[in-house]
Each structure stands twice: as C-alpha cells, then as structure tokens.
Amino acid sequence: MPDDVAPAVRILPMDLNEEEFRGKSAEQVQTDFFLRDLPSGPRSGRYAFKKAGLAARGGTVVLFQYDNRIIASAALDRVERLKRPKGEYHGNLYFKVESIRVFEPVGVDRVNEIWPIVKRFNRAKWRLDPSRYPEFERGLAGIQQPPAAATGRSQALDLDAPPADRVQATVTRIVRDTLRANRVKQLHKYKCQICGISIMLADGSPYAEGHHLQPLGRDGPDVAENIICLCPNHHAACDFGAMRLSLDELRAADGHLIGKRYIDYHNRVIYRGSAHAEP
Numbered sequence: 565m566p567d568d569v570a571p572a573v574r575i576l577p578m579d580l581n582e583e584e585f586r587g588k589s590a591e592q593v594q595t596d597f598f599l600r601d602l603p604s605g606p607r608s609g610r611y612a613f614k615k616a617g618l619a620a621r622g623g624t625v626v627l628f629q630y631d632n633r634i635i636a637s638a639a640l641d642r643v644e645r646l647k648r649p650k651g652e653y654h655g656n657l658y659f660k661v662e663s664i665r666v667f668e669p670v671g672v673d674r675v676n677e678i679w680p681i682v683k684r685f686n687r688a689k690w691r692l693d694p695s696r697y698p699e700f701e702r703g704l705a706g707i708q709q710p711p712a713a714a715t716g717r718s719q720a721l722d723l724d725a726p727p728a729d730r731v732q733a734t735v736t737r738i739v740r741d742t743l744r745a746n747r748v749k750q751l752h753k754y755k756c757q758i759c760g761i762s763i764m765l766a767d768g769s770p771y772a773e774g775h776h777l778q779p780l781g782r783d784g785p786d787v788a789e790n791i792i793c794l795c796p797n798h799h800a801a802c803d804f805g806a807m808r809l810s811l812d813e814l815r816a817a818d819g820h821l822i823g824k825r826y827i828d829y830h831n832r833v834i835y836r837g838s839a840h841a842e843p
C-alpha cells in the first residue's frame with residue numbers, strides 16, 4: 565500500500581471447508597494459496613466466491629480471515645458476477661497480484677485494538693475505517709509477497725520466455741507420470757480422451773500424457789479414477805484451467821472408470837472460466 569489511505573477496508577472470511585483449504589493450517593494456505601495459486605495462471609488474482617460474494621469497489625483492501633486470524637491482504641481490482649452460477653459459485657473477486665501479501669497471522673485482539681467494532685471473527689464481512697489501516701499495516705511482521713515472477717504475469721502471457729508456472733508445469737508433468745498413469749494411457753491406446761488424437765513419435769510409438777484431475781500436490785490420489793489420458797495440448801489446457809470437463813464427453817475405454825468427484829474438482833477448483841467471459 566502506498567501512503568495514501570485505501571478507499572475501503574474489508575474483512576473477508578474464508579471458507580475452511582473449501583476443497584482447496586480443507587485440513588490446511590493458516591501457514592499452508594499462505595504458502596500454497598496466496599503465494600502460489602492465487603498469483604499464478606492465466607486468470608491470476610481470481611478468487612471464486614459462493615452466494616453473497618463481496619460488494620466492494622476496486623482498490624478496496626481485503627483482509628483475509630482464516631481460522632480466526634487475518635493471514636493475508638490484497639487490493640481488490642474488480643468483482644465479476646456470473647450470469648449463470650457455476651454450482652455454488654456465483655462470481656469471482658479479482659485481486660491485484662502485485663498487492664498480495666501474507667504475514668504473521670493477526671488475531672482478533674490486535675484487530676480489535678485498531679478497529680474496536682470487531683470483537684470477534686465470524687462470518688461478517690466487516691467494513692472497517694480505512695483511516696486506521698496504516699496503523700494495522702505498521703504492526704505487520706514477516707511480510708511476504710508472491711515471487712516476482714508471479715506478478716505482472718496476467719498481461720504477459722505472450723512473452724518469449726514462458727512464465728515460471730509453465731516451466732514448472734512441464735517438469736511436474738514428467739515427474740508425475742506414474743505407473744498408474746501409464747496404465748491409464750495403455751487402456752486408451754495413447755489416444756487423447758478429449759480429441760482422440762495420439763501423437764506419433766519418430767520411432768513410431770504413440771505418445772500421450774497422464775493427467776491427474778485433482779493434482780497430487782493438492783491431495784489428489786494416484787488412482788485411475790483420478791487420471792485421464794490426454795494429448796499434450798489438452799493436457800496443458802487442463803493444467804491451466806482453460807477447459808471445463810464433462811464426464812459424458814470424455815472418450816471411454818474398457819477398464820477405466822473416471823471418478824465424477826474428480827471431474828467436479830477440476831471444474832470447481834482448476835477450471836478458471838471461459839476466456840471469453842464477460843469482464
């Protein structure tokens with residue numbers, strides 16, 4: 565934050581039961597979500613919300629409340645309400661990636677010193693006096709921001725050098741091609757379950773990639789129900805959340821049952837919406 569006063573300050577209670585956060589400590593959510601996932605990908609800064617969302621304008625400083633502590637802050641860029649809700653999700657909050665910060669979690673006592681209106685944390689999205697925000701900010705310790713590579717990426721997808729997350733995804737893809745994934749690829753005869761194409765290598769052998777619908781790094785199990793066989797293009801599209809998946813439209817193979825819950829996970833957590841969505 566610059567020295568000038570934020571237009572508004574709000575507390576946003578996070579849902580501990582969200583699949584992405586479930587069972588995670590505040591520190592894990594800081595590392596995995598705020599420093600890694602939120603700043604990354606083609607629709608970086610996106611935070612999906614359920615029913616009510618947050619009625620706030622751009623520039624509003626949002627304090628993220630997780631497990632009874634404030635664990636992160638970010639400046640709101642804009643609010644997107646979906647014309648047709650996707651399941652429980654009714655829209656997205658977009659945050660300015662370069663404004664994302666985590667810090668030593670702040671308890672309600674400290675918040676109460678600065679904003680006496682807040683006596684306890686609950687589901688309330690408190691509207692706080694922005695003139696008091698600089699004092700709150702001065703008390704923060706251990707501030708961390710997403711790696712520089714993660715910021716400013718949303719406008720820079722076409723640069724010559726791939727963004728760091730693409731490089732990482734490529735590496736991950738190789739590392740995570742498990743025995744189970746190989747089995748799934750064999751069942752599909754290395755044909756992509758989305759387009760049916762199989763890449764032919766120079767030696768005449770077919771090539772495909774196994775994709776974990778719920779990533780191993782996000783507690784996804786290494787079981788066939790969580791794996792699909794894809795061509796590299798569709799694998800990248802799925803990794804980056806560019807595609808929604810439908811169980812009915814995926815090509816089937818005898819002996820391979822896909823778990824609907826993993827398709828649902830992809831659509832709910834990984835999928836980032838159509839590139840042509842309204843602003």
Ligand SMILES: [Zn+2]
Pocket residue numbers: 756757758759760761794795796797798
């Ligand atoms: Zn394909």
